[in-house]
Amino acid sequence: MTPTEYEYLRKFLKDNSGLDLSADKQYLIESRLLPLARKAGLSGINDLVQKLQGGSRELITNVIEAMTTNETFFFRDKVPFDHFRETIMPEVIKARAGRRSVRIWCAAGSTGQEPYSLAMCLKEMGAALTGWRVEIIATDLSQEVLEKAKAGIYSQFEVQRGLPIQMLMKYFKQTGETWQINPELRAMIQHRQLNLLHDFAQLGTFDVIFCRNVLIYFDQDTKINIFNRLARQIEPDGFMVLGAAETVVGLTDTFRPIPEKRGLYKPNDPRTAAAKPALAGAAPRLAVMAGR
């Protein structure tokens, strides 16, 4: 891949998906896009770039999907799910005892392992949630990924990553070489296509937002913008969970980290947060992106 081709792809991905690759991610592009190019009958990256420049709609979608799909497995990183069981849900159950409902958003739901892991956690809580209305909304940029999440069918390899064997036995049905998650858990989740760069106010407000390992791909201004919009979709006493390598610190005052709970955040009171300069600057950028 020539430097010109790399620069073109970088800019293309930045403009179309917000994905912000540093100058040294040639290997990532090659590992994700070469198989795609071959599948499309193209000889390599140079051919692919030419086709993209020609404006092939289908190829554009495929390239964005290939570059923004992450590795994911059940109960990835464990810690966030401990937070969910031990900190988030006990507090939510107390705070929402009146209306007995909880809304959860997986903002990078990918192929379903995260929302289904949350669904399994909730099932394990048993009687504590009897009679509750539980809503899990899983969104992802990629339609292909959403279809897989919806089907809830996983390979033998996938069900052995992060998933305790007892959970596999309890919540999955074996069909030949694959394993499908039970209909009861599938019914707990609504899957929707969503680009985080676009307006997501229509999703409503949530008690819990999982937004893990997706913002790492965005540049700083985009991150700030997304955090500030996430803050509007979260209940004042809600929780946000970020990936292990992510933080709001230094980016926005709309959320604050919870001490001793890595990756766990609470929204700040918007009146105090709004006075801080970190919130400014981000709005015009949103206008630019939304207008594209």
Added chain:
Amino acid sequence: MKTCLVVDDSSVVRKIARRILEGLEFAVTEAEDGSKALEICQQQLPDAVLLDWNMPVMDGFEFMGHMRRLPGGDQPKVVFCTTENNVAHIAQALSGGANEYIMKPFDKDIIADKFAEVGLLPVGQAMV
């Protein structure tokens, strides 16, 4: 250093498992069937057993039953690692005292995840 006994009648599988487990900082011993594994356990119990099911002389399930009845035999974490990848076998293994279950083929990530699951590796290490 934690110890792991690898029990499999295939020397290739034992070699691959040894390499992975040594990479995860286990001291590894090997046995080619359940009977030989039991002899080793009668001398000294390991922290973990990575256990094939189908083997000559004594199979993995029978071995587990004998090992569990040794003094202190409830302690080692037993992780089955077998081509018997159906629900009936998994259920049988779990009710017979297995802690985890790997369906072959396996790789380093699966081994690391499953050993983290039974508490023999810190969770972070499974992510490497």
